[in-house]
Amino acid sequence: MITEFFSRWEQDAPNRIFLRQPVARQWREFSYANAGLEVRSMAAALQAMGLKKGARVAILSKNCAHWIMADLAILMAGLVSVPLYATLSAHGIRQILEHSGAQAVFIGKLDEYGQQKEGIPSDVKKISFPWYGPEEGESWSQLVERYPPLVSSTLHPDDLATLMYTSGTTGVPKGVMFNHRVFSEVAKTEDLVMKRFGLTHPMHLFSFLPLSHIAERNVIEILSLWTGSTVSFVESLDTFAADLSSVQPHIFFAVPRIWAKFQEKIFEKLPPQRLNTLLKIPVVGTLLKNKIKKGLGLSRAVLSVSGAAPMPVALLRWYQQLGITIREVYGMTENGAISHGNLGEVKFGTVGQAWPGVEVRLSAEGEVQTRHGGTMQGYYQEPQLTREVFTEDGFLKTGDQGSVDAQGYLTITGRIKDLFKTDKGKYVAPAPIEMKLLTNPDIEKVCVVGMGIPQPIALIILSALGKTKLKTDIEQSIGASLKAVNATLESYEKLETAVILQNDWTVENGLMTPTLKNKRNEIEKLYLARYPQWYHEPGLVVWE
Numbered sequence: 313m314i315t316e317f318f319s320r321w322e323q324d325a326p327n328r329i330f331l332r333q334p335v336a337r338q339w340r341e342f343s344y345a346n347a348g349l350e351v352r353s354m355a356a357a358l359q360a361m362g363l364k365k366g367a368r369v370a371i372l373s374k375n376c377a378h379w380i381m382a383d384l385a386i387l388m389a390g391l392v393s394v395p396l397y398a399t400l401s402a403h404g405i406r407q408i409l410e411h412s413g414a415q416a417v418f419i420g421k422l423d424e425y426g427q428q429k430e431g432i433p434s435d436v437k438k439i440s441f442p443w444y445g446p447e448e449g450e451s452w453s454q455l456v457e458r459y460p461p462l463v464s465s466t467l468h469p470d471d472l473a474t475l476m477y478t479s480g481t482t483g484v485p486k487g488v489m490f491n492h493r494v495f496s497e498v499a500k501t502e503d504l505v506m507k508r509f510g511l512t513h514p515m516h517l518f519s520f521l522p523l524s525h526i527a528e529r530n531v532i533e534i535l536s537l538w539t540g541s542t543v544s545f546v547e548s549l550d551t552f553a554a555d556l557s558s559v560q561p562h563i564f565f566a567v568p569r570i571w572a573k574f575q576e577k578i579f580e581k582l583p584p585q586r587l588n589t590l591l592k593i594p595v596v597g598t599l600l601k602n603k604i605k606k607g608l609g610l611s612r613a614v615l616s617v618s619g620a621a622p623m624p625v626a627l628l629r630w631y632q633q634l635g636i637t638i639r640e641v642y643g644m645t646e647n648g649a650i651s652h653g654n655l656g657e658v659k660f661g662t663v664g665q666a667w668p669g670v671e672v673r674l675s676a677e678g679e680v681q682t683r684h685g686g687t688m689q690g691y692y693q694e695p696q697l698t699r700e701v702f703t704e705d706g707f708l709k710t711g712d713q714g715s716v717d718a719q720g721y722l723t724i725t726g727r728i729k730d731l732f733k734t735d736k737g738k739y740v741a742p743a744p745i746e747m748k749l750l751t752n753p754d755i756e757k758v759c760v761v762g763m764g765i766p767q768p769i770a771l772i773i774l775s776a777l778g779k780t781k782l783k784t785d786i787e788q789s790i791g792a793s794l795k796a797v798n799a800t801l802e803s804y805e806k807l808e809t810a811v812i813l814q815n816d817w818t819v820e821n822g823l824m825t826p827t828l829k830n831k832r833n834e835i836e837k838l839y840l841a842r843y844p845q846w847y848h849e850p851g852l853v854v855w856e
Contacts, residue, residue, distance in 0.1 A: 313467055313492040315388050317499065317537040322348040325540055328514065331377035334547035334555060335443050340377070344540070347381055352461030354385035354452065360459060361416065361437060365390040366472060368412045370436075372405065372428070373420025374398040375519045375545050378441040378452065380533055382418045383523075387492075388465050393474045394487075395524035397826040398422055399819045404485075405431030408477050412487055412692065419446050469493035475692050476526055478645050487692030488526075488645045497685035498530055498648050499538040504668045505655055506539070509614050511562060515541040518561040518609070520552065522826050526649040527619055527641075531565045553577075556609035563615045568623040569828050571638065572756070574608055575630065576776055591633060601635045610636060617641055619649075621829055622724065622743070625660045626751040640664065642724065646701065647708050648686030652722050662721040672722070673707065679728060680714045681707040713741070730832060734762045738804035742768070742832075745797065745805065752793040754778030754786060757817055759835050760807070765847040767808040770794070771839060773816055783855075786812065791852040811846045813839075813856045 321328065326345035333340045342350070358369065369386045371393060373379050386393040394412045396405060398421070405428055409417065416437035421444035422428065429448070432438065438449025473495060475487040506512060517536055521528040536543045544559045546552050556564075578587070591597040605611045616631075619641040631638050642663030643649030651672070654664035666672045671683040683706055690698035701709050713725045726743035733739050742760035749758045749770060756775035762768035778786060790810050798806040817823035823834050846854055 313387075313469060313473075314495045314499070314534060314537050315384065315465070315467065315492075317534075318344075318348070318351070318384055321537070321540040325514075328540060329542045330536075331380060332542060332544040332559075333377035333443070334545065334551065337547070337551070339544075340443075342377055342381075347377075347384075349461055350456045351381050351384045351388060352463070353456040353459045354382065355389040355465065356459040356462040357450075357455040358385060358389040358391060358416070359462070363389065363391055363415055366392060367416075368392045368394050368414040368475065370394040370396050370409060370412070370414040370417040371420070371524075372396045372398065372400075372417055372432075373422060373441065373444070375521075375523050375528075375532075376421045376441070376444060377543075377545060378418075378420055378444075379523050380543065382420075382439075382441075383533065387467070387473055388462060390465055390467060390471070392472050395474070395476060395529075397522055397524045399424075399826055400428065400431070401822075402428050402431030406433065408485065408487075409433060409436060412475050412477075418452075419448050420444050422446060467492060469496065472689075476524070476529075476645055486694060486697065489689040489692050490648070491689060494648055494686050494688070495534055498650055499534050501650050501667055501669055501684075501686060502530065502535050503538060505653070506535075508655060511614055512539075514539055515562040516559055516612075517541050517543045517563060518546075518556055518559045519543055520546045520556075521565065521567065525620075525826065526645045527565065527643065530649055531563065531617075535563075553609075557607065558609075560606070560609055560612050562612060563617070564610055564613045565615075565617040565619065567620045567828050568618055568627070569621075569756070571618055571623065571627060571631070572775070575627065575753075578604060579777070604634055605636065615639065617653075619643070622747050624747060624750045628660045642722065644710055644712075646688050647682050647684070647710070648688070650684060650686040651680075651682050651710075654721075659717075659719075659721045662717075662723045664722065665720045666722075671707070672716075674714065674716065675709075677728065678713045678715065678725070680710045680712045680722065680724070682710065683707045732761065732763050734768065734804065735764065735766045740768050740805050745770075745801065745807070748797045748800065749793055749810075752789060754781065754789050755793075757830065759830050759832060761836060761839070761843065763836070763840065763843070765808070765843050767804075767806060767847070769843065769846055770807050770810045771835065772810050772812050774812060787851075787853040794852050808847055809849065809851070810853050811856060812853065 321344040327343050329341050330344045330347045331342040369391050371382050383393050394414050418439050420441035425446045440448045442453045469492045473492045474490050477485040477487050519532040546555045590600050616638045618638050639654040640663050641653035643651040650667050652663045669684050673681050711728050715723050726741035731739045745760045746758045757773035759771045760768050794807050823831050
């Protein structure tokens with residue numbers, strides 16, 4: 313149990329720095345002993361509020377030192393933590409708080425709390441973190457001063473520990489149930505992986521992806537507590553690059569769009585052609601690679617990882633030229649994000665081989681199914697959905713389609729539910745087509761659609777690079793990509809046109825998940841009525 317992991321370091325390395333939080337450009341640090349005092353006092357405060365064992369307590373905050381301390385306090389008090397994405401709307405917050413039956417919520421580092429606060433029911437107790445802004449309900453600082461630290465707690469491995477609500481590319485978010493035993497299984501599996509890379513010592517970790525997402529919670533919270541590592545946070549989007557550069561973490565996990573943004577920043581300083589020329593010069597090339605790595609914050613990164621969405625092979629190869637091997641991994645909330653990864657030899661275009669202890673198989677329809685000790689207990693208050701997502705022999709149905717090669721490397725080919733039927737009655741899998749289009753650096757986001765029209769079309773959001781170009785140049789660039797991609801497709805899959813959209817898809821407007829995946833259903837709702845018009849416009853590229 314992660315509370316036991318934490319207690320170990322309180323005793324064995326009390327003075328080691330556990331959490332580093334930048335506030336007004338100054339690092340505020342908590343040793344394991346300091347954090348332990350606050351965590352245990354907060355656990356006592358939660359119990360004093362009358363919260364009984366198993367009561368649900370939510371955390372509404374961006375990543376910060378108090379996020380992890382709050383989570384530990386909730387678990388130590390015998391309660392169930394319910395992480396909320398910091399970008400959720402008031403409606404989304406209320407939906408989850410009511411569904412989970414949360415009796416209290418920690419309020420922390422937020423950008424839009426004034427618009428979110430209406431989502432918190434009046435009978436839910438509020439506790440506000442220090443330092444970050446909102447001051448609602450009880451004060452963290454006052455509570456930890458008022459209550460003496462909780463010395464011990466009675467927890468069982470099968471007790472429910474957390475409800476992690478899926479980010480929901482379709483439908484209503486579901487509460488994924490994990491008990492304490494799952495956290496232990498995840499930690500043991502991560503430990504086996506870390507040993508492959510020689511990462512057995514305390515590490516420096518950097519947290520910026522949402523801790524309310526299973527992958528970040530595994531890589532940051534669980535791993536740090538298992539290894540006794542130090543976690544540093546980012547102060548703001550504006551300071552992200554400086555904070556990362558100052559930390560130089562041993563592991564860096566990001567989603568593909570972050571890696572693409574890094575590339576854009578490098579190109580702003582060194583245009584592609586000049587960069588390629590310099591990299592070919594023996595001594596200069598080596599010095600330049602090291603300088604770029606250090607500038608990015610990756611000079612001592614043993615593991616550079618990408619997940620949550622597919623990463624274009626061209627981008628992976630580009631980073632390889634810089635001496636940065638990005639290892640794609642695959643998992644989902646329901647299987648604890650413990651599934652596949654390029655943990656040995658890297659095969660670009662695949663998500664790697666099964667992690668240690670993971671059983672995997674493909675159904676007759678090509679659906680990826682997994683089974684291991686880190687899998688969820690089910691969906692909270694949804695017994696029917698739980699039954700539907702498991703096979704009779706206990707394998708989780710991921711909903712992803714894939715293929716496995718002779719060496720066990722898995723390639724994800726799409727989502728079963730993402731298949732759509734054109735007017736010709738043919739089913740099209742959009743994901744592989746989208747991946748091919750994303751090799752064009754002028755394209756940041758793409759969604760291939762085709763309901764109600766004879767052939768698919770591509771909805772496109774231009775990248776920062778693309779937005780700097782002339783309209784005619786964009787039409788030529790994307791038109792060339794369409795022709796190249798169409799040459800690889802079956803006749804019924806060929807794209808009729810590409811539509812350049814004016815308004816971005818963001819988390820805030822509900823067209824992307826907090827982990828930056830397209831919300832296909834919402835995008836379709838917004839544009840479906842215009843498909844026929846765009847389909848019949850002349851030319852390979854049309855503008856909204």
